[in-house]
Amino acid sequence: MGNVILKKDFKKTIFNILKLPLYILSSLIPKKSNLIVLGSSKGQHFADNSKYLYLYLKDIEEKKVNELDFYWITKNKELANKYSSDKRFIYGYTLKGMYVLLRARIAILTHSIEDLPSYLMGRKKIIQLWHGTPLKKIGYDADSWNERGKIKNSLKKAINKLFPYMDYMKCNYLVVASDQVKDSFETAFKISKDKMITLGQPRNDLFEEGKVVDAESRLAGYQKIISWLPTHRGFSDYTIVDLLKDYKFNEAKINEFLKKKKYLLVIKPHFVEKGELSKYLKGSSNILVYDEADPYPLLTKSEILITDYSSIFFDYMLTDRKIIFAPFDYEFYTKKVANLYYDYKDIVCGDICLDWEEICDHLDSNGENSTKYKSIKRIFNKYDFGNCERVYEFIKKI
Structure with a gap:
């Protein structure tokens, strides 16, 4: 290679x-x-x-x-x-x-x-x-x-x-x-x-309250939109599908859970992995692969963001909405894929889940954003809009 x-x-x-x-x-x-x-x-x-x-x-x-x-x-x-x-x-x-x-x-x-x-x-x-x-x-x-x-x-x-x-x-x-x-x-x-x-960042103006944003019609009609935006694993052989297979992603079970709650899980893969992911998933009613290049219209509609090492969460914090961190393969990623500028534990400010079962358990947990959330938001964003x-x-x- x-x-x-x-x-x-x-x-x-x-x-x-x-x-x-x-x-x-x-x-x-x-x-x-x-x-x-x-x-x-x-x-x-x-x-x-x-x-x-x-x-x-x-x-x-x-x-x-x-x-x-x-x-x-x-x-x-x-x-x-x-x-x-x-x-x-x-x-x-x-x-x-x-x-x-x-x-x-x-x-x-x-x-x-x-x-x-x-x-x-x-x-x-x-x-x-x-x-x-x-x-x-x-x-x-x-x-x-x-x-x-x-x-x-x-x-x-x-x-x-x-x-x-x-x-x-x-x-x-x-x-x-x-x-x-x-x-x-x-x-x-x-x-x-x-x-x-x-x-x-100009794209963050989209999060301003009152902005009218066009998004996919497929996102309409749900109680909650939950968006998973995992980081691409570069030139490693480890893919987004492995993050499903290896970490307890039972598609039928999770889809049934989402269906009962009237939630939609939207997965936004890196464009090179879109084909592989679409082939792997069975076409469940409440799990959607987002195939647009621009994820920001999706994020404006999302009540929860799930991510791992993507800095997109710095932007999403401007919404003051819930973030779930899913660093399933932290050791592998930081040793084999990319080093980070910051200590991960110092900057994450939400629930940390290590498999899909834990994520499902945390989807309904509520509570005010922590002091740490507010502090990290301001450290990485001088301006809101x-x-x-x-x-x-x-x-x-x-």
Whole structure:
């Protein structure tokens, strides 16, 4: 597996090096001062912080108060077709897409420079919104950097320096949710703290009370929506199905329990595991596999979040709703998959369950959120809402 990945990385590197003339050309093209482009998820999905900033820009454009010219650029043709009625949502590999990208002065990302065609990103101000406050180690802190060894890491850094469009973490500014998380981002991105701007995450504006959110019709008609969002186990062979098989997930029994209570359990897998999970489950009436890329509309409708090592719970705390932590494979995950920035026991602030039977026992437990819950919420979120507006005002100033 490791050798296959290395071969793919080598071929990709050579192919990307050949794009240098295009990057140089993109650096020479004059930029339009108020033109920005947005993208996410390597150009494959309309989701995350960039999505909600884009929707905010659309909203204020209708009110004729938007001072920015903006476009969503996707690399996914199916997605471009889906949103073809939106003239600001364009396929990157068209003349219009390339023209807009070349002329834009500012690029907004959530995952990496590859959210947009990176070789056309010359001389842009890059604002990295990222896709959450990290719990597991990311970027230069991730285990992959340690596993490669000093020589390979030095070579990788040299390539990034010579070919900036190949630098996964490249950005001029990094938007964070809290001052307290800057230490983690500083080492992960190799970016100074003065380039980190505490503005909050645009996607979290969705949790503001009174917001009207479109969600799947299949979520309607239940007493409670319970959402399980497990963390992807990276390149390990351990999958979401194993988290069911190995930890007492009796589908028929759990479905009957949910049915009696009029609860719906919604499982949001990582997109690479969706097919395997759908094959494993029998199609129970009160268990749903959520197949949308964006989980945030789901979370607005959820009374309970079940998660393990996903930092999505930092965001969900803004709802003040119940969180169940399910670190079934803690030892395996922290030793074989990813290290964490924080001691897990220090930051979890809800029921900790070690199998599915325990989860079912805790679904109906009530009580006020603990002092710890409120403290962790504020440590990791400086602001509750108004994040899109703060990011918009920042963009106008740079």
